[in-house]
Amino acid sequence: EADIYQTPRYLVIGTGKKITLECSQTMGHDKMYWYQQDPGMELHLIHYSYGVNSTEKGDLSSESTVSRIRTEHFPLTLESARPSHTSQYLCASRRASSYEQYFGPGTRLTVT
Amino acid sequence: QQQVKQSPQSLIVQKGGISIINCAYENTAFDYFPWYQQFPGKGPALLIAIRPDVSEKKEGRFTISFNKSAKQFSLHIMDSQPGDSATYFCAARSCHGYSTLTFGKGTMLLVSP
Numbered sequence: 001e002a003d004i005y006q007t008p009r010y011l012v013i014g015t016g017k018k019i020t021l022e023c024s025q026t027m028g029h030d031k032m033y034w035y036q037q038d039p040g041m042e043l044h045l046i047h048y049s050y051g052v053n054s055t056e057k058g059d060l061s062s063e064s065t066v067s068r069i070r071t072e073h074f075p076l077t078l079e080s081a082r083p084s085h086t087s088q089y090l091c092a093s094r095r096a097s098s099y100e101q102y103f104g105p106g107t108r109l110t111v112t
Numbered sequence: 113q114q115q116v117k118q119s120p121q122s123l124i125v126q127k128g129g130i131s132i133i134n135c136a137y138e139n140t141a142f143d144y145f146p147w148y149q150q151f152p153g154k155g156p157a158l159l160i161a162i163r164p165d166v167s168e169k170k171e172g173r174f175t176i177s178f179n180k181s182a183k184q185f186s187l188h189i190m191d192s193q194p195g196d197s198a199t200y201f202c203a204a205r206s207c208h209g210y211s212t213l214t215f216g217k218g219t220m221l222l223v224s225p
Contacts, residue, residue, distance in 0.1 A: 004155075033212070040199065042217040043156070058212065090155050099144045099205055101213060103155030 003027055006091050006104035013081055014112055021076045021107045023091030032074040033101065035090040036060060043090065049074055081111045115139050116204050118216025125223050131189040133219045135202035138183060142204035146213070147176065147187050150199045159200070160187070192223045 004025040013019055023032070030051045035043040035058075045058030049068040063085070064078050074093075078085055088108045092101040117136045125131045135145075146161035162169045162176040162185065169176045175188040189196055202216040 040218065040220060043201065043215045045212055048212060059214075092155070099146070099211070100158050100161070103148075103157065105153070105155050 004091060004093055004102050004104040006089075006107050008107060009105060010108050010110075012110045012112060015080075015082055017081050017111075019078050019081055019109070021078075021089055021091075021109070023074045023076070023104060024072050025074075025091075025093045025102070025104075026072060027093065027095070027102070028071065029093035029102075030071065030096050031094045032068065033092040034058070034064075034066060034074070034076050035092065036062065037088045037090055037106070039088070047076065081109075083111045085109060086111050115214045116202060116216040118202050118219060120219060121217065122220040123222070125189075125192045125221065127192065127194060127223055127225055129192050129223075131192045131196065131221055131223070132186060133200055133202070133221070134184065134186045135204075135216050136182075136184045137204050139204070139206060139214075140183075141206045141208045142214075143207040144205040145176070145178065145185050146203050146205075147174075148201045148203065148215075150201065150218075156201060189221075192221075194223045194225050197221055197223050 007022045032049045034047040037043045044060035046062040047066040049055045088106045090106045091104040094101045147159045148156035149159045150156040160174050173190045178185045199218045201218045203213045
């Protein structure tokens with residue numbers, strides 16, 4: 001079982017609030033990813049990181065931002081949440097020597 | 113533009129039957145093709161993966177068939193069980209750029225008892 005954690009698991013907030021979704025992994029993986037997934041739909045890559053102080057935007061445009069100050073930690077921040085941000089957010093990581101991505105359980109975000 | 117097309121969107125199979133999910137791609141730079149299984153409330157988990165230098169890979173009841181010339185690959189679940197009921201995603205990794213995964217839209221599989 002992969003050691004990748006996401007908090008909170010569920011979050012309901014009002015429009016305009018600032019939120020940070022946490023993602024941590026204890027496997028020492030250099031590569032980390034954030035995906036957005038609407039219910040029953042495909043995963044869209046929104047951010048990725050190839051190491052400390054390295055972040056890139058993914059295929060899907062997102063108003064969120066990320067940081068990678070420590071190898072094990074890859075938080076995602078929404079400065080001003082909107083109803084269009086309602087979705088599930090999945091964090092993943094992998095070793096540099098493997099293509100296999102390990103996923104966290106996800107954070108289901110609802111913005112009212 | 114969707115780079116990995118997955119079908120069907122949903123599938124109902126009787127217990128003991130064979131479940132077949134298909135994916136097609138256009139990008140010839142793809143060089144790694146995993147299948148992920150996702151249960152409700154969980155993140156996706158790697159089920160099985162294949163490289164384009166082989167035409168088939170089998171792990172237990174799960175088999176990937178790969179057709180490089182047709183740019184298609186499929187997942188076969190033999191002797192399908194109710195516990196296999198989940199959403200399945202195919203994906204592909206490009207050997208160019210940052211090697212990220214591109215996912216198909218997913219197939220919801222229901223195995224009836």
